[in-house]
Amino acid sequence: MFTDSHAHLEWESYEADFSEVLRRAKEAQVETILNIGTTLEHCKKGLEVAQSYPHIFASVGIHPHDANKVPTDYLDQLKALAQNPKVKAIGEIGLDYYYEHSPREIQLQRFEEQVRLAQKLNLPMSIHCRDAFQDCFNILNKVSYFQGVFHCFTGTQEEAKKVLELGFYISFSGIVTFKKSTALQEVVKYVPLEKMLIETDAPFLAPEPHRGKRNEPAFVVLTAQKIASLKKVSLEGVAHHTTQNAKCLFNLQEGQEWKEK
Numbered sequence: 001m002f003t004d005s006h007a008h009l010e011w012e013s014y015e016a017d018f019s020e021v022l023r024r025a026k027e028a029q030v031e032t033i034l035n036i037g038t039t040l041e042h043c044k045k046g047l048e049v050a051q052s053y054p055h056i057f058a059s060v061g062i063h064p065h066d067a068n069k070v071p072t073d074y075l076d077q078l079k080a081l082a083q084n085p086k087v088k089a090i091g092e093i094g095l096d097y098y099y100e101h102s103p104r105e106i107q108l109q110r111f112e113e114q115v116r117l118a119q120k121l122n123l124p125m126s127i128h129c130r131d132a133f134q135d136c137f138n139i140l141n142k143v144s145y146f147q148g149v150f151h152c153f154t155g156t157q158e159e160a161k162k163v164l165e166l167g168f169y170i171s172f173s174g175i176v177t178f179k180k181s182t183a184l185q186e187v188v189k190y191v192p193l194e195k196m197l198i199e200t201d202a203p204f205l206a207p208e209p210h211r212g213k214r215n216e217p218a219f220v221v222l223t224a225q226k227i228a229s230l231k232k233v234s235l236e237g238v239a240h241h242t243t244q245n246a247k248c249l250f251n252l253q254e255g256q257e258w259k260e261k
Contacts, residue, residue: 001031006199010045028218038063059089067102067110090118091126119145171197174207193241
């Protein structure tokens with residue numbers, strides 16, 4: 001059984017065939033999905049999805065792209081949403097210096113605020129970090145909170161080493177299946193299964209052979225297959241370790257039954 005540790009199923013692109021998306025995930029043996037919030041609106045919609053299906057859980061947070069678009073009481077709103085038992089993490093939070101849709105100083109402020117919120121609530125974090133690892137590390141060390149995962153990891157092996165030294169998990173997406181992702185594939189070989197998660201980041205980053213199309217939780221199996229090939233281990237081993245890691249990190253309940261809406 002597999003766990004998709006990072007998806008965005010509240011996006012409009014799923015409205016027309018949501019039940020089919022879930023059916024395909026079930027057939028692919030994806031037993032649990034963590035739906036990740038990026039804005040207050042998406043957090044609320046994602047929580048609604050999670051409350052409708054026992055095998056779907058939620059995370060609430062403000063993505064660095066939207067760090068400059070929050071109301072003054074956004075932390076209070078996130079805190080209120082996080083009181084729901086289906087909310088298992090604070091995220092997607094972090095820093096993105098590749099696109100810089102929000103000014104760096106605002107990203108840094110929002111990231112630190114949300115790390116402190118996660119610490120206060122004792123919830124793990126789903127961290128987005130692109131071209132900003134040192135600043136991410138600086139804030140995490142400043143707050144002294146190290147519970148969570150660096151999602152959709154695309155950093156170097158040295159950056160992966162530092163992430164692991166801080167005690168975080170590392171999650172890999174469909175990017176590892178891309179032909180030109182040779183450097184990232186070497187990182188996959190380096191990261192131990194005991195500290196690894198897998199994800200789709202759906203609807204984004206569909207793995208080969210679906211690259212360029214809408215991603216969905218069923219495709220997380222393709223990422224797992226690539227990881228198994230790279231690490232020369234069984235697919236069952238990848239499924240077992242990454243699922244147990246996700247359950248441990250996010251306190252996901254065992255034995256959830258599928259429920260068709």
